[in-house]
Amino acid sequence: MSKEVLCSETEKLLFLLPASHHTPKTITSILNNHPEIKFVSLVGVDLGGNDTDEKIPVSLFLKNIDDFLTFGVQTDGSSVVLPEIATLNNAKVDLIPDLSVNWFVDYNFDHIDTLTGLPVGTLRIPSFLVHNGVKVDSRSILFNAVKNFKSQILKLMKDYPYILENLGIESIDEIEDVVLTAATELEFWVKTPDDKADIEQLSTSQVLKEQYWKRTVGPVRTAMEQSLMYLDAYGLEAEMGHKEVGGVKAKLKGNGNFEHIMEQLEIDWKYSTALQTADNELIARDVVKDIFMANGLEVTFMAKPIEGVAGNGEHHHIGVAVKLKNGKMKNLFAPLDMKKDFMNPIGFGALMGLLKNYEVVNPFVTSTNDAFNRLKPGFEAPVCTVSSIGHSPDNPSRNRTVLVGLIRDMSNPMATRFELRAPNPTSNTYLVLASVYQAMLDGITAVLKNQKTSSELELELSKKPGESSFYLEKSRAYRSEHDVFEDYTEEERNSLFGKPPATVWDNLVNLDKYPQKKSVLLEGNVFNEEIINSYKMATLTQWTTELYNRIIPENMEIVRNCKKIHESEYVSDLDVVNWEKINDLRYYLMKDSLHKKSLFTKIREAIDAQDYPTVSNLQLEMRNKMNELNELYTIYKRNLFELKKVRALG
Incomplete structure (x- = not known):
């Protein structure tokens, strides 16, 4: 790839095919008008979070476009991580295009088409993996979770209409749709090739916060700016790029080039619907990696690439709203009076459900040795199953030491959402969001069936260990507005919030240790035993x-x-x-x-x-x-x- 990635010719390139364009006629017309797009790739995401990539000539795709869009292509189980599902004697797996989300064009700037003078492109089509007629991939699990959440929340609001009053809605008939929104971010370390980490220098710089939100320079600045511009081209609506806490200053050589670059960065983009958010993350990773590489820099998304200094997190922001038939939107977590209550009962129920069932959510959040290396006290990474909602309703706060934080903006109730701080860039966002929605729905169901009010639920969430609850476990606490690392010893944390898992096995075994909580995942056939067992094996x-x-x-x-x-x-x-x-x-x-x-x-x-x-x-x-x-x-x-x-x- 040329270092001048964002050349004037990029204005001629097609980056995005929105869902509204996914008809055979429109696709054919667009691809015929963009001969630089030479290939098509169906992108399925297996249970290990790996996305498939293959090169199908556009001419073949267009020749059989109706069959491709309906039946996709076939592969075998050796191509994807689906243990005990796609077996040696039953390995056929179909990749079926998803017509409901954006498709992206991935360009190879090292390969210029001689006829057009433009880089060769591959149309990447998010797809489902189907085995024996059943969808068995990460994308389909999230798709089903969203569908289940929408149908169940509407049923609950119909069965327990008291909640409509808390939302300022007179009748269930006013609701047109339930909208699940999510956002992720990307933290990563960037360095010049072959440079070794000086742990003491990095640690000292981190403690002094010498790099945090400082001005970027040289190739790091160029790559950051290009990445943000490219994310906009792909429709992600980049919001911010900045230095994170880790890193040391680069050195300028006599020839004007920088060496010994070792910095931690973060890039954010706009929220979207749940499935689109997870798809957006895949293209964002590719964009960042390709552009920084074009500028002579290595990128790693590992959760803990360097022991002893800050790791890479990927906080997940989770919100739920309803769209009314009059066009207005209502946040399903926000209270009517932002100064009186932290949340409405649905919001409290969602938070309580996530916390109570986190033992069976966590295996999808933290699933690798690398991820556990990050989750240690002292590096702003959460280790305790505890939440923060703020010191008072009229004074929102941000506690960065908890697992889940409530994010509020007094002037904008629609911004009310949860921030799950445990995921990292290697977490499978599709499965994380799917398990979170299942857990939240369990809590919402319990709250509405018991017709609890916001004030009652605030007391429930704030209970001390040993105090009974209609839903939460008696032995534990679930809320803290303290710094859980500074204000509690490890022994106190374990007593208050439960002992956290320390290895992959500690986490996986919870799927068997807590059968009632695992049953929450199985509700609505979002997950099933076969999928969970396959994930555990992988x-x-x-x-x-x-x-x-x-x-x-x-x-x-x-x-x-x-x-x-x-x-x-x-x-x-x-x-x-x-x-x-x-x-x-x-x-x-x-x-x-x-x-x-x-x-x-x-x-x-x-x-x-x-x-x-x-x-x-x-x-x-x-x-x-x-x-x-x-x-x-x-x-x-x-x-x-x-x-x-x-x-x-x-």
């Missing part, structure tokens, strides 16, 4: 494979690189003691003997035996021991006058 395989073949080998390299580097004539007794501690740890972690196995070997053997509880416990021990090793080695090096040349850690 996540379990990813967890153990990564542990066995990536994390342990990487840790072995770190252990090997912790070498003795002091000379005898410069050594102090402290150096000797420090090195003995380091060496003992190295042996414990990695060295087998005839009579004793190392921690790494124990983990691998537990994985081979499919003893997952043991794997989980040993993984936590390994994490603690590796942190201890790195800290000890840093202290050891600080006390030495001279250092032998050894390869840098990690």
Whole structure:
């Protein structure tokens, strides 16, 4: 791709085909008028969050367009993550186009069409994955969740009309549609290729907030500006791009180029309907990655790419409204009097449902080793199942230490929404939103059936552990306006809000540990047992494979690189003691003997035996021991006058 990505020729390019254009006649006309679009790709999203991509020549697509739009194309289960669904002896999977959302054109700026002089484009069509006549993909699960939420909320408002009064609606007949809106954001680290992280410099810069919302310079500024402009071209309506908390200042070389770039950035765009929001995120990732790469920069969306400094979050903003037949919109969370109440009963019910059922939502939010590395106290990442709604109704606040926050704007009731702070860029947004809607609906149903008022529900949400509730669990608290990291000890947090899972296995096992909560996911056939079991298998395989073949080998390299580097004539007794501690740890972690196995070997053997509880416990021990090793080695090096040349850690 040329560095001058946004050239004048982009004005000639087609970026977006809205849903209103998805008829065979219109599609044919548009593609014939844009010969630079050479290929079509049907984009299905499997249960692992992976999106498919293939190149179908436009000429073939147009020749059979009616069949393509109706029947799609066939593939086999080896192409997608659907374990125990698409099996070896029953692997046929169909990709069926979704005509209800925007389609995007993905351009290859490294490949210029000789006839048009424009980059070659691929029309990416969001699609469903169908196996044995049943949709089994992430997009279809969210599609069904939205459909179920809409139908059930209308039924509840009809059965319990007292709620209409809280919304300022006289009759259910005034409602034309229920609108579920969502928004995500994209945090990511960007760096010059091959640069290694200096953890101490990054940590110091983070504590001093030297990079937070500072002015971008050089190629980072160019790539940021181009990304925002491109997102607009794709119809995402970019709202903001800025530096995040992590990073260090880049260095300017004598030739005018920057080096040692290592910064954390965030880009935001406008909210949309739930399914469109998740689709928008896919194109946004591609745009950001391609444009920063064109400017000579590497991008990572990992949740925790650098241990010891801020990770990448991806807060999900969730709102629900109704569209009235007179054209007006009503927020289903906002109260009639914004200064009197935090929310109306539907809003309280939705929040309570999400909190009560979070044990079965969390497996879709936090599903990788990388994600758990991010969720640690001290990095503005939530670890406790607790909410904040503000200190008082007339004074909205933002508590950044909780799992779910209520966002309010006193002058704009339509802006009332929830911010779920736990997701990260590797979370499967389709499954996160689907499980959240199912959980919220459970709480709303309980609230309306009991015909609770806002004031009663505020007291319920604010209850202390040990106090009974008509819906929430007696043993726990669910609201805190405190800084949950500074104002409570870890023991107090666990007692108040429940002990959070620490590994992928801890999270997955909750889908079996809480059958009543899992049944919430199954309501309306949004999720089913086959889908949940397939997801568990996919996540379990990813967890153990990564542990066995990536994390342990990487840790072995770190252990090997912790070498003795002091000379005898410069050594102090402290150096000797420090090195003995380091060496003992190295042996414990990695060295087998005839009579004793190392921690790494124990983990691998537990994985081979499919003893997952043991794997989980040993993984936590390994994490603690590796942190201890790195800290000890840093202290050891600080006390030495001279250092032998050894390869840098990690």
